[in-house]
Amino acid sequence: xxxxxxxxxxxxxxxxxxDRAVVGVALVAxxxxxxxxxxxxxxxxxxxxxGHVVGGTSVADQAGLSGTRLGLGLAVIxxxxxxxxxxxGLADRYGRRRTLLATCxxxxxxxxxxxTSPGYWWFVVIFALGRPLLSATNALAGVSAAEQTGSxxxxxxxxxxxxxxxxxxxxxxxxxxxxxxxxxxxxxxxxALPLAGLALLRSWVTEPDxxxxxxxxxxxxxxxxxxxxxxxxxxxxxxxxxxxxVSVVTGPANSYVFLYGQDxxxxxxxxxxxxxxxxxxxxxxxxxxxxxxxxxxxxxxxCAGAVLAMAGGGILMYxxxxxxxxxxxxxxxxxxxxxxxxxxxxxxxxxxxxxRASVSGWQxxxxxxxxxxxxxxxxxxxxxxxxxxxxxxxxxxAAVSALLYxxxxxxxxxxxxxxxxxxxxxxxxxxxxxxxxxxxS
Numbered sequence: 001x002x003x004x005x006x007x008x009x010x011x012x013x014x015x016x017x018x019d020r021a022v023v024g025v026a027l028v029a030x031x032x033x034x035x036x037x038x039x040x041x042x043x044x045x046x047x048x049x050x051g052h053v054v055g056g057t058s059v060a061d062q063a064g065l066s067g068t069r070l071g072l073g074l075a076v077i078x079x080x081x082x083x084x085x086x087x088x089g090l091a092d093r094y095g096r097r098r099t100l101l102a103t104c105x106x107x108x109x110x111x112x113x114x115x116t117s118p119g120y121w122w123f124v125v126i127f128a129l130g131r132p133l134l135s136a137t138n139a140l141a142g143v144s145a146a147e148q149t150g151s152x153x154x155x156x157x158x159x160x161x162x163x164x165x166x167x168x169x170x171x172x173x174x175x176x177x178x179x180x181x182x183x184x185x186x187x188x189x190x191x192a193l194p195l196a197g198l199a200l201l202r203s204w205v206t207e208p209d210x211x212x213x214x215x216x217x218x219x220x221x222x223x224x225x226x227x228x229x230x231x232x233x234x235x236x237x238x239x240x241x242x243x244x245x246v247s248v249v250t251g252p253a254n255s256y257v258f259l260y261g262q263d264x265x266x267x268x269x270x271x272x273x274x275x276x277x278x279x280x281x282x283x284x285x286x287x288x289x290x291x292x293x294x295x296x297x298x299x300x301x302x303c304a305g306a307v308l309a310m311a312g313g314g315i316l317m318y319x320x321x322x323x324x325x326x327x328x329x330x331x332x333x334x335x336x337x338x339x340x341x342x343x344x345x346x347x348x349x350x351x352x353x354x355x356r357a358s359v360s361g362w363q364x365x366x367x368x369x370x371x372x373x374x375x376x377x378x379x380x381x382x383x384x385x386x387x388x389x390x391x392x393x394x395x396x397x398a399a400v401s402a403l404l405y406x407x408x409x410x411x412x413x414x415x416x417x418x419x420x421x422x423x424x425x426x427x428x429x430x431x432x433x434x435x436x437x438x439x440x441s
């Protein structure tokens with residue numbers, strides 16, 4: 001018998017973006033979004049519940065706690081997400097499914113516990129303990145959805161995961177705005193519902209074949225606090241800088257929006273809830289537009305343009321008028337929706353399977369540092385009531401980061417295996433839903 005030329009090709013089974021394996025991941029992202037966004041939706045209630053509102057123009061007078069104190073608390077919560085780095089890296093060793101379900105359950109349980117906080121800093125500490133678990137959940141949802149799909153479905157899968165997270169976040173905001181008696185304690189207690197729902201999703205969330213084949217091919221690293229091998233580090237630095245810059249904008253822009261609208265512009269809860277619903281209506285076409293642009297124009301130009309629009313929307317939102325507030329918020333939501341599919345696909349296409357979860361952890365960590373920086377700078381500047389100046393100084397420099405996309409390769413229409421081939425594995429063009437020859441890393 002003739003000698004074999006090498007080991008047999010491994011089989012890679014991919015899914016369409018509408019398959020249960022991808023939808024299940026999107027529903028886990030929804031649960032994570034509800035747990036994470038509660039602090040943003042209820043920030044005004046948190047400030048009033050643990051502070052004292054008096055007449056005046058400062059943040060402390062209008063909201064109950066000073067902008068510096070709120071900013072420091074939010075920064076602590078954001079910085080806690082640095083713990084997502086080692087947690088997400090565990091998925092490169094123990095698998096996507098097991099880690100994803102465990103982090104989501106733990107994060108939601110701590111969110112429920114935060115409802116019992118006796119004081120502001122107790123609240124910050126308890127909520128901060130759950131933050132890295134939920135941040136890791138969101139990162140791993142993107143990794144899992146990307147690995148389950150081929151290039152033709154990947155941006156659609158990333159859009160679905162982004163929509164799931166946004167739906168969870170929007171649900172938290174709408175419930176808080178419509179049910180005034182709910183308060184921040186009632187809102188966080190409601191996280192028990194998606195926590196219970198995870199039991200029903202266990203059979204929907206499956207291990208991606210890309211991970212299983214990578215582990216079976218001996219390309220399964222043992223990460224230590226997000227260890228990433230030397231060949232990938234230069235690219236990782238660029239990805240980290242981009243995540244830092246984007247989060248300098250999105251951190252304060254998203255975290256202060258409801259406090260600003262409710263306590264500075266004096267818009268009612270139902271009005272802000274209606275704004276969130278309108279954002280949801282805009283967000284869905286934005287995801288579809290972002291998916292189309294990323295697949296036709298390319299990942300890099302789509303993401304770069306969206307970053308510029310996010311910075312502009314943030315500056316407009318805090319410029320002073322009610323009309324600018326609503327317009328800036330909706331522009332920011334639209335830009336973020338356009339950004340999400342291409343950015344998620346690009347991140348997961350740039351790195352091989354063996355380190356992909358660890359890379360997502362590093363991206364979360366860079367985003368955490370960017371958000372914390374933005375929150376502290378923005379909060380300190382806003383203390384004097386100069387919200388527009390705070391937005392301009394904080395957000396404008398971040399827009400320059402769009403140029404960094406020129407340092408990354410365009411991955412439109414390509415599989416991760418094209419950029420990081422493994423000789424032991426063969427690859428043919430994947431057909432979602434069918435078993436095809438493929439590569440694991």
